[in-house]
Amino acid sequence: MHLDSTLQLMAMHVHNAHTDGDAMILHTGDVFFNGRYPFIDLNSGGTIDGTIKAVNSALFIVNKDTKIIPGHGEVANGDDLMRYRDLLMTIRERVKNAKDSGKTLEQVQSMGLTKEWDKAQGQGKTKPRDMVESVYNSLD
Template identity: 45%
Template sequence: MAHTDGDSLVFLEAADVLHMGDVFFNGIFPFIDRSSGGGIQGLIRSVDVALSMSGANTRIVPAHGALATRADLQTYRDMLQDVSDRVQSAMDRGEALDAVVASHPAAAYRLQGDADRFVAAVYDSLAASTRGS
């Protein structure tokens, strides 16, 4: 469960190309489709798998954005973890969704797309894991 509950990574070993589909949005805040089973924890785990599959010269094909390198993918993974950690910390302090979104925990990242929608999806997926769903 990453972007949805049906994501795939495709590694073409002979060509050293990894296609990540909607697991990777290069230079763009990702869309986590909560209604289709997506969640931040699964997204981070999927990126970790992709990082373990790739090498320094692997060409990485995201669903959105430019062709990427392993370093680009690591930067994306670091952003996912950082925003997730910031949202979790706010939740641990008892902050509600509106307050967390208003605090702009993804503001340090100058990416295209809707940061607030991304943060709301992170919040929702973390809250769901706390509830056990």
């Protein structure tokens, strides 16, 4: 949709990110928590894989000039969103490897898999243990 000759509005539906009915319109909603760990609402259909997929969809349409309004945190840009996606992918991989090796949730939570981000990202509603739990419980 074109708002005028210089502004364009894009909307896209994303599956199983924060919930199973998310959409993004420049404002990412709760798919992007800038500067903190996300809340992935497992009870409403949210998953780590859906969140990563949604962020990748947003990265496909942004450029260096795009201002991104996250669901939580300061206005961001494409580099911020890419760092967030990379953080999510790294945590997912670490938790999956630990889970696949037979570790329980409690064991995985005690492994310090998010330690390099905890001070910066773990100050919001989702604490480091909660982040690991959400990822662990949303993996197949």
